[in-house]
Amino acid sequence: MAKQSIAEIRKKEILSTFYEVAKVEGLENTSFAKIAQKLEIQPSLIVHYFKNRDELILALIQYNLDQYKQIFSIAHADDLSHQEHLNKVLDKLFSLDWNELYDDGVYYSCYTLIFRHPEIKGKFKDLHLELRSGLKTILEQCTKAGFLAIEDPATVAHQVYNLLDGTYYFVSMLDVKADQEKYLQQSKTLAKKLIGLH
Template identity: 40%
Template sequence: MGRKSIKDIRQQEIVRALYKTAKAEGLHNASIKKVADEMNVNPSLILHYFKTKEDLIFALIDYILNRYLNIYTIKSNRSAIDQLMEVLNNIFSRKWNTLVSDDVYYNCFTLIFRDPLIQKKYRQLHDSLRESLTEHLEACIDEGSLQLDDPKITANLIYTILEGAYFYLCMVPDTQTRTEVMDQHKKHAFAILGMEYKEA
């Protein structure tokens, strides 16, 4: 694998600065000038790598996707079912919830109603997450540790549960309640898979 180019490194630095600025001030207030101020550089440097704020937001959504996909990367020689168990424990946990700030995530989400290109990008993000889970389910089917009629539909159902849980939990400040609600949703996901639920 080759080393990242200076362009790739600089673009990632800019995207991380946008993320930090959006987390502090909201995405709608995160101008190119504010991103440049966060990096202590001239705004022209940002515009050299990203021609518009929309281009920068596209890169931010890719950054969010890559953060989420990391949770599926299980470095292990364990069985497919054990790897799936770890993925489920991860996505139904605070580990998943702390990958990306809720306010940045939902700020990006609101843009899908105004910009069809951002809507398409966000759809790709969600589809990629579902595809990753589908691949884990298919590996378990091939291994003989799961029996599912349609792993793709099953992955979609699990994500419907997960997204509903996180949307609701954004409004629940109490840690114990958040844990209890997430635990209930996690049990439903295990039931859909016909798997025995185990505490993480």
């Protein structure tokens, strides 16, 4: 494994602190000064690594992608059948565990910026396409192994993620954990039907 440079370590530290402050203060209220105060450094050091707030937000969205990609990290995946692997991924996708990988408030605050910043819009699009691509690959493997009969894995992956996006949007409005889990389970059942799992 390549050794990280001091600059890479410092950038990650600034980014994770930006995220932590944004979770508490809200993205719109998080400034270089507040990040610097929490890190006990001068704001000018942050500017050394991130020219402006937009650049920092773009890096935060990439951090978001890296967090969400953990959904495909299944322990001992090589020891699982294609069916077991797919079921474990679906279990993680439609669970509060995945929802807790990244703060909804920060996510949706970043999301609103796509309407004013084309570069941020592109970053979000890349994030969603990469997640869909991960599921598409698993569906292709299952189809190739004869476990599923899907003619167009890319379309099915998009359908599952469209369902997933709507599910989490609504789940974030539910205050009772049991209600959240019930709704997630209903959506997972529908996703399995879309995929052709019985």
